[in-house]
Amino acid sequence: MKKMFEPFKKKRYSEQIASLIQKKIIKEDILVGSRLPTERQLAEDLNVSRAVVREALRILDSLGHIQIKKGPKGGIFVSNVYHKPISVSLKTMADNGQITVDDIWDVRLNFEPYIIMKAAKNAKKEDIIKLNSLFKDAEMHFDDPVYLKNKNIEFHVILANMSGNPILSIFTKALLEILAEVAFNFLDLTFEQNLFNIHKELAEAITKRKTKEAKRLFYKDMDFLKNHLQKSLSTKKK
Amino acid sequence: MKKMFEPFKKKRYSEQIASLIQKKIIKEDILVGSRLPTERQLAEDLNVSRAVVREALRILDSLGHIQIKKGPKGGIFVSNVYHKPISVSLKTMADNGQITVDDIWDVRLNFEPYIIMKAAKNAKKEDIIKLNSLFKDAEMHFDDPVYLKNKNIEFHVILANMSGNPILSIFTKALLEILAEVAFNFLDLTFEQNLFNIHKELAEAITKRKTKEAKRLFYKDMDFLKNHLQKSLSTKKK
DNA sequence: ATTTATTATAGGTCTGACCTATATCACTTT
DNA sequence: AAAGTGATATAGGTCAGACCTATAATAAAT
Numbered sequence: 143m144k145k146m147f148e149p150f151k152k153k154r155y156s157e158q159i160a161s162l163i164q165k166k167i168i169k170e171d172i173l174v175g176s177r178l179p180t181e182r183q184l185a186e187d188l189n190v191s192r193a194v195v196r197e198a199l200r201i202l203d204s205l206g207h208i209q210i211k212k213g214p215k216g217g218i219f220v221s222n223v224y225h226k227p228i229s230v231s232l233k234t235m236a237d238n239g240q241i242t243v244d245d246i247w248d249v250r251l252n253f254e255p256y257i258i259m260k261a262a263k264n265a266k267k268e269d270i271i272k273l274n275s276l277f278k279d280a281e282m283h284f285d286d287p288v289y290l291k292n293k294n295i296e297f298h299v300i301l302a303n304m305s306g307n308p309i310l311s312i313f314t315k316a317l318l319e320i321l322a323e324v325a326f327n328f329l330d331l332t333f334e335q336n337l338f339n340i341h342k343e344l345a346e347a348i349t350k351r352k353t354k355e356a357k358r359l360f361y362k363d364m365d366f367l368k369n370h371l372q373k374s375l376s377t378k379k380k
Numbered sequence: 381m382k383k384m385f386e387p388f389k390k391k392r393y394s395e396q397i398a399s400l401i402q403k404k405i406i407k408e409d410i411l412v413g414s415r416l417p418t419e420r421q422l423a424e425d426l427n428v429s430r431a432v433v434r435e436a437l438r439i440l441d442s443l444g445h446i447q448i449k450k451g452p453k454g455g456i457f458v459s460n461v462y463h464k465p466i467s468v469s470l471k472t473m474a475d476n477g478q479i480t481v482d483d484i485w486d487v488r489l490n491f492e493p494y495i496i497m498k499a500a501k502n503a504k505k506e507d508i509i510k511l512n513s514l515f516k517d518a519e520m521h522f523d524d525p526v527y528l529k530n531k532n533i534e535f536h537v538i539l540a541n542m543s544g545n546p547i548l549s550i551f552t553k554a555l556l557e558i559l560a561e562v563a564f565n566f567l568d569l570t571f572e573q574n575l576f577n578i579h580k581e582l583a584e585a586i587t588k589r590k591t592k593e594a595k596r597l598f599y600k601d602m603d604f605l606k607n608h609l610q611k612s613l614s615t616k617k618k
Numbered sequence: 619a620t621t622t623a624t625t626a627t628a629g630g631t632c633t634g635a636c637c638t639a640t641a642t643c644a645c646t647t648t
Numbered sequence: 649a650a651a652g653t654g655a656t657a658t659a660g661g662t663c664a665g666a667c668c669t670a671t672a673a674t675a676a677a678t
Contacts, residue, residue, distance in 0.1 A: 152670085154630070156438060161472065168476045180659060191632045193431055196661085200394060200438040205465065213640035214658040224473065227465035230443075235462055235546060238406045245545045252494045252548075253487075307483045308473065310490075313551060390639085392661070418628060429663045434630085451671030452627040 155190050156197035160205075163198065167207055167222050178208070178218040206230070224308075228316035236324050243325045243371070246317055251364065254298075257314065258344075258360050261304035262353045269304045273345045276300065280338055290334040295322060297341045301348070325371055333370050340366060393428050394435035398443075401436070405445055405458055416446070416456040442468070463550035463557070470558040481563045481609070484555055489602065492536075495552065496582075496598050499542035500591045507542050511583045514538065518576055528572040533560055535579045539586070563609055571608050578604060 166172045178184065181199070185192040199218065202208045206226030209219045235241045261269075276293055283289040295318050302314035340363045347356040404410045416422065419437070423430040437456065440446045444464025447457045473479045499507075514531055521527040533556050540552035578601045585594040 156630090160442075164472050165476055168472055168478065181661095182659080193434070193633095194631065196431070197435055197438045199660095200435045201442045204398075204439045204442045205468065210660070211640090212638080212658090212660050214656095215641055216639090216659055218660090224469060227469050231462050231465050231550065232547065234402075234406070234443075235550075240462075241546050245547050248545050249491075249547045249551075253490055256490045307486050308479050309470065309483050309487045309555075312469070313487075317547075394661090419630095420628080431664095432662065437629095448629070449671085450627090450629045450669080452625095453672055454628055454670090456629090 154197070155194045156201065159188060159190070159195065159198035160201040163202060164205070164207055167220055172220050174220050174222050176220050178220065180217060204230075225312035225315040225319070228312060229319045232316060232320040233323065236320060243321070246321050246325075247364075247368070250314075250317055250321075253310065254301075254314070254364075255357050255360060257302055257305040257310055258348065258356050259353055260306060260310075261301050262348045262351050262356050264304055264306050265349055265351065266304075269300070270349050272300055273297075273349070277338075277342060277345070284335065284338075285331065287329040287331040287334050290331070290338060291322075291329065294334055294337050294341060295319075297345075304348075330370070337363070337366065392435070393432045394439065397426060397428070397433065397436035398439040401440060402443070402445055405460060410458050412458050412460050414458050416458065418455060462546075463553040466550060466554035467557045470554055471561060474558060474562045481559070484559050484563075485602075485606070488552075488555055488559075491548065492539075492552070492602075493595050493598060495540055495543040495548055496586065496594050497591055498544060498548075499539045500586045500589050500594050502542055502544050503587050503589065504542075507538070508587050510538055511535075511587070515580060515583070522573065522576075523569065525567040525569040525572050528569070528576060529560075529567065532572055532575050532579060533557075535583070542586075568608070575601070575604065 163172070163178070167174070172178070179187060181192050181195050184195045188195065199208065199210070203210065204227075206223050207220065209221045211217065211219065232241065232246075276296060280290055280293040283293075298318055299311075299315055302311040305311065340359060344356060344359040344363060347359055401410070401416070405412070410416070417425060419430050419433050422433045426433065437446065437448070441448065442465065444461035445458065447459040449455060449457065470479065470484075474484075514534060518528055518531040521531075536556055537549075537553055540549040543549065578597060582594060582597040582601060585597055
């Protein structure tokens with residue numbers, strides 16, 4: 143018959159505590175890098191057993207919100223990265239052959255143009271400063287493939303942040319991270335340098351709000367990546 | 381002196397056990413839907429304390445690999461839900477005002493048309509069977525708002541699965557779940573019935589591979605939802 | 619036949635003990 | 649002075665065993 147209520151979700155103490163702490167981290171009541179009380183202290187403060195606290199810590203750990211070190215000067219350190227759980231999920235699926243590089247590509251091609259468009263619309267002064275400072279940093283290490291690779295990834299992260307939609311941001315970050323791990327786990331200086339140059343062009347189009355031009359350059363960027371990826375995959379031993 | 385060994389990463393028993401079980405689930409040595417031994421039995425089998433087993437279970441739970449029920453006929457059930465960590469992340473952000481319903485809307489509007497398009501392209505016989513069985517179930521409970529609401533959500537999940545891209549699937553699942561929780565946590569039979577009828581139309585367009593018509597109906601679906609959402613929000617006390 | 623106690627099950631929580639890795643400091647040794 | 653050695657305190661890691669609580673199934677009562 144007609145139900146008047148849906149059953150409400152009962153929660154374990156460990157889950158409640160985990161989301162309690164998670165919220166404090168997200169609200170920045172607890173800052174990234176700072177240290178939580180010891181397990182024993184948390185148990186006393188929260189008036190639960192240490193076992194419950196530890197279960198909560200396992201949850202927070204697996205969500206990427208904390209990092210734990212043993213011994214004196216050790217403890218529970220806040221290290222929040224919103225997109226990490228997504229990366230972990232995707233990584234597990236990739237390891238298991240449930241998703242392919244093409245799937246990631248598919249998704250990026252579907253929503254990064256939208257990000258570019260929004261970024262071009264919303265571009266603020268501080269965003270442009272961020273981009274310029276990124277480029278300056280990169281040019282100062284123009285012969286360091288590791289550094290350059292990271293900056294090339296960071297570029298897309300900044301664009302995602304500029305979209306103004308945090309969901310797009312974290313999805314993009316996760317996709318880039320997993321892509322770097324499963325597909326671009328190699329280094330090629332010339333490649334990164336060329337990529338960097340495309341990014342500079344793309345940034346200029348965005349800051350000048352030339353949306354069409356920006357989209358064109360994004361596809362150029364992606365094509366360039368894809369070509370390089372296919373080349374490097376074909377030279378790999380099976 | 382040259383180091384002969386690098387320090388190896390020590391892992392808690394709980395982590396080792398969690399990935400042990402995770403692997404078995406992924407390899408399908410343990411099937412989804414089946415039941416793991418009881419906590420006490422696992423502790424005995426693995427020769428660790430029950431506390432360790434429970435911490436492992438918290439990890440597996442937060443990764444969406446298991447579901448736990450109390451009491452007799454209860455226990456630890458395998459339920460690979462890859463999108464769970466994403467839902468949890470988004471939920472937390474929503475609770476803390478870091479993302480809004482509009483953000484979720486923005487993302488859905490951006491990539492569900494793509495899903496619809498791919499679904500219309502890829503629609504297989506078994507997909508159509510699934511859709512029809514969904515509709516049949518829903519029509520058998522056409523006066524139950526809870527049941528209907530769940531089926532209306534499930535409809536979009538099936539479409540996402542039909543896209544053939546698991547990433548789109550899990551992203552969509554997470555978005556729908558969070559949307560249902562933060563925005564549609566109320567019940568309205570007539571609304572759900574109307575929504576259902578749109579879904580039926582949409583499904584027909586998709587199975588007949590009428591992509592344009594399908595997209596049009598999707599936007600109708602979204603408009604309908606948005607209207608209802610705004611109405612219900614405006615009648616809520618601030 | 620339906621409702622209401624009863625009971626067994628399996629997860630949930632608590633207590634308090636002991637183990638173990640590690641940063642620090644004091645003390646040698648070279 | 650530098651480097652190795654050892655003691656110590658810290659804080660997480662593990663364990664054992666007890667008791668609490670929700671729930672499905674069964675039996676008893678209506």
